[in-house]
Amino acid sequence: GENVEQHPSTLSVQEGDSAVIKCTYSDSASNYFPWYKQELGKRPQLIIDIRSNVGEKKDQRIAVTLNKTAKHFSLHITETQPEDSAVYFCAASRGGSYIPTFGRGTSLIVHP
Amino acid sequence: GAVVSQHPSWVICKSGTSVKIECRSLDFQATTMFWYRQFPKQSLMLMATSNEGSKATYEQGVEKDKFLINHASLTLSTLTVTSAHPEDSSFYICSATSTSGGRETQYFGPGTRLLVL
Numbered sequence: 001g002e003n004v005e006q007h008p009s010t011l012s013v014q015e016g017d018s019a020v021i022k023c024t025y026s027d028s029a030s031n032y033f034p035w036y037k038q039e040l041g042k043r044p045q046l047i048i049d050i051r052s053n054v055g056e057k058k059d060q061r062i063a064v065t066l067n068k069t070a071k072h073f074s075l076h077i078t079e080t081q082p083e084d085s086a087v088y089f090c091a092a093s094r095g096g097s098y099i100p101t102f103g104r105g106t107s108l109i110v111h112p
Numbered sequence: 113g114a115v116v117s118q119h120p121s122w123v124i125c126k127s128g129t130s131v132k133i134e135c136r137s138l139d140f141q142a143t144t145m146f147w148y149r150q151f152p153k154q155s156l157m158l159m160a161t162s163n164e165g166s167k168a169t170y171e172q173g174v175e176k177d178k179f180l181i182n183h184a185s186l187t188l189s190t191l192t193v194t195s196a197h198p199e200d201s202s203f204y205i206c207s208a209t210s211t212s213g214g215r216e217t218q219y220f221g222p223g224t225r226l227l228v229l
Binding site: 032034036041042043044045046049051089095099100102103104105107 | 146153154155156158161203205215216217218219220221222223225
């Protein structure tokens with residue numbers, strides 16, 4: 001089955017800095033890669049996703065890049081703000097039957 | 113985006129009792145829903161895939177007789193934790209897949225925090 005590795009497990013940055021979270025996957029057939037943000041005690045919220053037919057996608061301060069050859073994808077957050085502090089999860093799936101495999105999560109802390 | 117609700121949001125029960133958690137897709141139909149369990153500071157662990165009109169598919173290591181899943185309609189799936197014990201205390205989250213424009217997106221419920229005394 002699919003195996004998703006996520007790094008780092010904890011990321012601490014100063015407000016205004018950029019944050020990068022990286023994930024690798026093992027199943028070359030995976031073609032859908034969502035990123036979720038989960039605040040303490042709340043549900044995971046989809047913040048951005050990318051499909052295998054594109055290499056990069058951007059939404060304001062958030063961007064995701066995908067390297068299918070190397071089987072890795074990354075989340076980039078620019079100009080970080082304290083409200084960006086949360087746990088971020090990457091996931092990979094083949095779509096269709098849609099049983100995504102989640103990474104272990106990255107706890108992002110943005111210091112004011 | 114699509115909305116998934118969960119009820120109750122939290123529950124405290126005595127050891128040995130059963131607890132039912134409901135997951136509803138409010139504005140779309142979901143033939144498939146997923147049940148996750150999340151321990152503090154850990155990732156989402158898939159417990160089972162709930163299929164409307166058929167039996168759920170359980171992940172390895174998840175006891176099907178302990179975690180009963182019923183997907184009675186295209187908008188409702190229930191998870192019943194039978195004979196709950198303190199080690200079952202956790203955050204249970206459901207999700208449902210919404211299809212739009214030929215693309216599927218997974219939406220999560222708000223979660224149910226279960227504390228077994």
